[in-house]
Amino acid sequence: MIYRNAAYAIYALAMTNALVAMPAHAANEVKAQPAANSSSHSENPVATSPDADIDLTGFWTQGGYKIVYFEQDGSRLTSRYTKRSADNKKNEIDFTATIHGNLVYGAHRAPFSRKLQKKCAHQIWVGMGLTLEANHRKLTGFRGNRTVDPKNCEVDNSETVDIIYTRMVDADGNPLK
DSSP states (O other), X not given: XXXXXXXXXXXXXXXXXXXXXXXXXXXXXHHHSOOTTSOSSOSOTTTSOTTOOOOOOEXXXXXXXXXXXXXXXXXXXXXXXXXXXXXXXXXXXXXXXXXXXXXXXXXXXXXXXXHHHHHHOOOOEEEEEEEEOTTSSEEEEEEEEEEEOTTTOOEEEEEEEEEEEEEOBOTTSOBOO
């Protein structure tokens, strides 16, 4: 189980490097093929250009209750909390990631309390991988997880945690920015 996170990370990297690993003529053929559903975006990360015109900037909910704000700069994506809570401050980073096609991968902030962070002074970042749905309104995936013993501050990696981000939209279905 401890190697599960590493396996997910390696798989995500392998998927994102699929075009790089192909011979040049094969990569050009994949990029030149029209999408099967005639949409400008495909659910297949290999057939989706990393330069696709996807804008994820705006408000999203994490798990349906925490509201975060995504800022996209090219292929860089940063998620920040929109209000203070017990585990975070307003504008504190939720995750930082790279977008490649319909994959989003990076480092997610683990949910440790401020008291535990201060006492144990442990790294609070864990790996994460998300997949963007074709309609660009939902990101689903996982993040790593850690348990910290508050008595002696020992850290153990634990099972990954499923995460879902859903884009917030107005009454007309337009993304809230």
